[in-house]
Amino acid sequence: xxxxxxxxxxxxxxxxxxxxxxxxxxxxxxxxxxxxxxxxxxxxxxxxxxxxxxxxxxxxxxxxxxxxxxxxxxxxxxxxxxxxxxxxxxxxxxxxxxxxxxxxxxxxxxxxxxxxxxxxxxxxxxxxxxx
Numbered sequence: 001x002x003x004x005x006x007x008x009x010x011x012x013x014x015x016x017x018x019x020x021x022x023x024x025x026x027x028x029x030x031x032x033x034x035x036x037x038x039x040x041x042x043x044x045x046x047x048x049x050x051x052x053x054x055x056x057x058x059x060x061x062x063x064x065x066x067x068x069x070x071x072x073x074x075x076x077x078x079x080x081x082x083x084x085x086x087x088x089x090x091x092x093x094x095x096x097x098x099x100x101x102x103x104x105x106x107x108x109x110x111x112x113x114x115x116x117x118x119x120x121x122x123x124x125x126x127x128x129x130x131x
Contacts, residue, residue, distance in 0.1 A: 008094055011064040014115065015047055018062055018092050021119055022050045025128055033059070035085060046085065052126045059089040065097035072102045079109050088125075092118055 008014040019029045028051045035044050046059040061078055075091070082089035091112040098106075106112035113121045123130055 008064060008115070010066070011062060014062045014064045014092065014094050017115065018060055018118060019048055022048070022060075022122060025119070025122055025126070027052055027122070027126065035059075038081070044081065044084070046089070049087070050122070050126075056126060057087045058122075058125060059085055059087050061089065061091045063091055063093045065093075065095040067095075067097040068099065069097060072098055075102060075106065079106075079111055082111055090121070 008017050015031070019031070022029050030049045030051075031047070033046045033049045035046055038044050047062045048060040050058045050060065059082070061082065063075065063078065065072055078091060082091070089111065091106060092115055093103075093106060093112060094115040120130075122128070
């Protein structure tokens with residue numbers, strides 16, 4: 001994976017890296033934005049909400065998995081949950097622990113992107129200058 005020396009080591013670092021990238025692009029970032037409840041009553045929060053000067057918004061769910069395990073089984077529910085948000089949403093994922101099948105599923109949804117591809121995705125979404 002490119003940039004291993006600066007790769008996040010856990011979910012918190014992944015959020016911090018996504019936030020720093022967005023702020024470097026001139027976007028405003030809010031963390032852990034409360035957005036109602038899930039069907040079983042649990043509070044729904046969006047990891048990061050990005051906004052541009054015109055008020056366009058995008059929610060980011062940051063998912064990290066450093067080693068193989070069952071955490072990835074929750075990912076389809078995350079994709080489904082994004083559909084209930086009042087704004088567009090995207091899963092940003094990173095880590096060697098995601099199976100090839102899960103990576104393929106995530107990318108096939110059109111609602112997920114590798115951390116290393118996030119900058120270009122944000123530039124296109126928010127209409128920012130391309131490098």
